Amino acid sequence: MIILGIDPGSQKTGFGLIEVAGHRHRYISSGVIRLPKGPLPERLAEIYRSLNLIIDEYQPTLAAVEEVFMAKSAGSALKLGQARGAAVVACVGRDIPVAEYTARQIKKAVVGTGAANKEQIQHMVKILLKLPAAPQEDAADALAAAICHANARQGLDNMVAGEQLDVGRLRRGRLR
Template sequence: MRVLGIDPGLRNTGWGVITVDGPRLRHVANGVIQTTADGTSTDLAQRLSQLYRGLCAVIATYRPDLAAVEQTFVNKDAVGTLKLGQARGVALLAPAEAGLPVGEYAPNAVKKTVVGVGHAGKEQVQHMVRVQLPGVTFEGPDAADALAIAICHAHHMQGRSMREARPKGVA
């Protein structure tokens, strides 16, 4: 099974693809889709279009079976939060249009799954991603976060599969 993790952002959207074979995880690829501003009134629409085309290209190239997207956290900058939400909408749309089931995870849930602590720092997350995907080289911090999201989704899907495989009445 291949899992695509997406860390949405309007300027930089990280993506990471892993394979899951039972309890084993393997790194396939990772990268960052960078959008550019042109200073026109259509700037936001153009950036969202760049993001969509970039994600579609990643999906076409690596053919994941599942996708997961990090949920947006709300901060004090309402305009920034709204723009991030729009980028997140594109990050949900691209895999959905490709027919992929899409999971969503809060940042703290990703950190808790990958590191064991919900308020872990970026360095701790990157370290644990390296431990779980030996030999991985990140194309940037957003790509590392995307791989963490993919790992989180893989673990949650494995847990769900184990629960569904249990005979009824067994806790």
Template sequence: MRILGIDPGLRITGFGVLESEGAKLRYVASGRITSNEREPLPTRIAALFAGIREVVDTWKPTHAAIEIVFVNVNPQSTLLLGQARGAALSALTATGLPVAEYTALQVKKAVVGHGKANKEQVQYMVTRLLSLAAAPGADAADALACAICHAHAGRTLLTLNPGGRRMRGGRSIA
């Protein structure tokens, strides 16, 4: 199974691709998709959509996993993040990939062992679990962590949802 993990953001969206074979994980690629803050919102959303489509076309994942956005202190930031996440989901589903969704708590528990882990702990564990020579950037590490979470949960979720529809925490979303 080749998994694309996405850490959505309007300014920076992290992506990470790994292969999962049984309990073995192998790093494939990671990086960031950026948008120019000076551009109008529709242009930024289009850049994010196109960037994710390019990642899918380049790395050919068979599954995708994306982090679920929760409400931040600033409602405007939450709305913008939600729009970026919507663009990412649209790009992923337009390719026909099955998409699983995980909360930050689920991702951190799967990778670090507890849901209150900070970014540095996530980067450290991603580096260790994938035997990387150096830690990836924070956004790429979060995306790889999302892919790792799906690698651990994916076989179970696929058993529960053989049709391959979008999943949220083990529940199919129509």
């Protein structure tokens, strides 16, 4: 399974791809989509186009996107929300399921605390994915979103596997 993590922004959007096999995460690629100066619709179109190229190249099966947080101003929050919308539409338009996580959830999943700073995220992403150097800030955030989703899915898979085991034991009369 390949997970595309996205850290949306109205000036730059981070992306990161990991492959998940069991409990192992393998780095595939990451980077930053630098958006042109100019009207917001043109920047949103660039997010959409660029993510479609990334999807074409890497064929992710799932995506994880950071939810909008309260920005410095209402205008910033609206722009961020629109950038996030362009990213989500690029994925769902290609039938890629999208999971959404808050920044706190992502930080907690990767660093262990929801109050982690950017450097801590970069450091843990480097360690978890066995990278030679820390990825750029926005790319690290996107990779962290992908790792968060991989961990969440593994937790759900483990719960389902446990429930199936219990049901099987129940049917055989071994569960008390």
